[in-house]
């Protein structure tokens with residue numbers, strides 16, 4: 491823990507959207523997060539983050555962004571005018587049960 | 601993981617007020633996230649999605665997503681969905697209902713939607729209580745649980761949503777939880793990409809109305825409860841002591857064509873005969 495290495499992932503909390511429910515802090519396997527005295531989640535030990543994604547998937551208010559250090563652009567939750575066809579890799583596509591059936595016949599919107 | 605949150609923002613209506621109206625730690629936000637990730641993963645264009653929601657906290661989901669949406673009346677979300685699917689079969693219709701919405705006032709519509717096998721995905725957000733109206737017991741409130749209308753403990757038996765949907769003839773029946781969010785994504789994608797009526801029950805904590813009255817001290821404890829008590833169906837089937845455990849996963853998966861497909865086939869057959877079908 492004391493060895494100073496550059497964190498591999500950045501964990502960003504968007505305080506305006508955080509309601510301090512504590513789910514992220516309670517279940518983070520590496521205890522990266524805690525709830526501060528203002529009742530908001532706070533990133534304490536960013537260098538311990540293993541990018542498991544639990545906090546990002548389970549924050550009910552979309553107030554957390556985890557992203558690789560060398561990632562492109564900011565994923566800070568600014569409103570993004572978007573279309574359905576996004577360049578993002580489909581998250582959850584490789585999730586447990588499906589695979590064969592998960593393909594949609596519709597073409598992506600240009 | 602990186603772009604998950606960013607991705608969700610692309611599907612939200614930015615003219616709505618944020619943060620979400622839900623209480624701190626309410627699982628409905630996680631359901632909303634899962635819904636968005638699933639639609640994205642399936643590559644469904646926003647304009648091809650129709651989300652119909654009933655009244656209740658869970659019904660608020662429809663207000664936030666940038667799809668075609670209807671905030672229906674209490675209990676009638678499936679009736680509107682049926683009409684939408686019959687009139688516009690190319691739309692992917694997703695119906696979001698609370699447990700009260702789907703099984704009390706809308707119970708009759710639920711069993712008949714399943715019987716008809718209308719091509720709609722029903723997402724039943726089961727928080728075991730009437731959240732929005734102040735914590736009355738619902739048909740899924742577990743036996744013995746405390747609510748404002750069962751202060752001595754619920755005396756009635758509760759519905760098992762999965763068994764009910766199965767008995768009514770649903771083409772696909774699934775159960776997930778908001779704690780198992782990744783698995784929930786998978787179940788939702790599966791349900792949305794299959795023909796006919798598919799129902800996904802999602803167990804989700806309502807700390808405000810249910811948890812506080814039932815000895816939970818925080819939303820976190822309710823998530824822990826889901827973690828401890830809900831197990832994959834394959835594991836559940838092998839358990840010697842099933843008491844207190846709840847299975848999740850895929851329960852029914854048939855390939856019967858949906859009502860709208862049968863209707864189209866009938867029209868085609870009539871047209872081929874030179875009748876009034878076309």
Ligand SMILES: Cc1ncc(C[n+]2csc(CCOP(=O)(O)OP(=O)(O)O)c2C)c(N)n1
Pocket residue numbers: 655656657658659673674697698699700701702705725727729730731732733738
């Ligand atoms: C016809 C009609 N009857 C009753 C109500 C009052 N009402 C609003 S929401 C609700 C129940 C909500 O419970 P549930 O469907 O479980 O959703 P939750 O809020 O728990 O997500 C009721 C009875 C209503 N709006 N309309």
Ligand code: SF4
Pocket residue numbers: 503507508509510511512513514515530531548549550551552553554625
């Ligand atoms: S899960 Fe989200 S809303 Fe809850 S404390 Fe963490 S960042 Fe805040």
Ligand code: SF4
Pocket residue numbers: 501517518519520521522523538539540541542543544545546556
């Ligand atoms: S991604 Fe995983 S390890 Fe990193 S902060 Fe979130 S929950 Fe903790």
Ligand code: SF4
Pocket residue numbers: 621622623625626627628657658727731732805806807808809810
């Ligand atoms: S009352 Fe319950 S279901 Fe409604 S927003 Fe609050 S926690 Fe969620």
